[in-house]
Amino acid sequence: MEGKVRIGFYALTSCYGCQLRFAMMDEILQLLPNAEIVCWYMLDRDSSEDEPVDIAFIEGSVSTEEEVELVKKIRENAKIVVAVGACATQGGVQSWEKDKSLEELWKAVYGDGKVKFEPKMAEPLENYIKVDYRIYGCPPEKKDFIYAIGTFLVGSWPEDIDYPVCLECRLKGNTCILIEKGEPCLGPITRAGCDARCPSYGIACIGCRGAIGYDVAWFDSLARTFKEKGLTKEEILERMKIFNAHNPKLEEMVDKVFQFQGVKE
Ligand code: SF4
Ligand code: SF4
Ligand code: SF4
The missing domain is CATH 3.40.50.700 (NADH:ubiquinone oxidoreductase-like, 20kDa subunit)
Structure with a gap:
């Protein structure tokens, strides 16, 4: 320019x-x-x-x-x-x-x-x-x-961030409030860059930076974890939609978790 x-x-x-x-x-x-x-x-x-x-x-x-x-x-x-x-x-x-x-x-x-x-x-x-x-x-x-x-x-093009909040959170040495306290933290599917601000204060991430690229945001894996912690499908969707309501894959991926129960012991 x-x-x-x-x-x-x-x-x-x-x-x-x-x-x-x-x-x-x-x-x-x-x-x-x-x-x-x-x-x-x-x-x-x-x-x-x-x-x-x-x-x-x-x-x-x-x-x-x-x-x-x-x-x-x-x-x-x-x-x-x-x-x-x-x-x-x-x-x-x-x-x-x-x-x-x-x-x-x-x-x-x-x-x-x-x-x-x-x-x-x-x-x-x-x-x-x-x-x-x-x-x-x-x-x-x-x-x-x-x-x-x-x-x-300077005539160049900025990079995009393609890794989740969890990475920054673990690097800071935070205790994982999803694993340790069972709180529905959206860090695993949310784009990093905030230095894990909310989890660093003991507050679960609500996903304000949006889901990492649509092909890598594993809504289903996280939904399965939330389900194991006792959340209903409606509660999971409500939480994931706070900042991702327009994501075309969200509902389909969460649905799968509730349609297929997997192998029971
Ligand atoms: S607290 Fe949240 S952001 Fe931090 S490691 Fe656990 S799930 Fe990831
Ligand atoms: S809600 Fe936003 S600022 Fe807070 S941890 Fe999640 S992405 Fe970072
Ligand atoms: S609500 Fe919208 S305009 Fe206000 S700080 Fe958040 S992203 Fe920016």
Whole structure:
């Protein structure tokens, strides 16, 4: 990329936690000799979403018809699109109950309240546009943002993490709360990178960084372990869906565990 790299940061339906985390980073200032921030409402209310950019960082889930159009426009105007955070990469915790109807969910949260926009079920970015890179977490780690943007700025491509939270957890010498206490920790199927934050405080992982690649996330193996610890199928699905409701393999893999009982002694 010649000259300054043009960067945009856009928000869909979200808590704004991802961009707040990045906006508070001192390191942002160090980007300025090499990057121009073209659009970032949190930093500049005069930003325009119509400007072409080299890298578009998008936070939030696609949750309105207006946002469907917005993400298509951002995609057309950007060379690289980066989905930022659990909302953009996995549809976020707001996708947890995606099997219910929009009407039912709307009633539970807003009652008879009306809005100016046209709401829809929350979905990850990739359901509408091509996503080139993903920064995971709720919110993501600062180091992931620095790594991604730094790598793009030198004209290279950042790596993805393909190992689970358990690896970082064991390296820290934590006691395994799944094995020792029987708590339903999602560390074995969740993408590492948070330095096993929750288990390090004795709290079971709920999978905010999303399942490791769909072909290697062994929902079935973990479901079998949870079942042995006494969880029902509904409890297992509810837990695994907190941040993985859009995962196409989850239900099928958990189903298998309850359909086939294996060899009994
Ligand atoms: S991923 Fe988490 S922190 Fe980021 S916008 Fe969504 S809810 Fe907020
Ligand atoms: S506590 Fe959770 S993340 Fe840590 S090793 Fe056990 S299952 Fe894995
Ligand atoms: S341990 Fe799990 S829930 Fe906690 S920050 Fe890491 S990925 Fe997210």
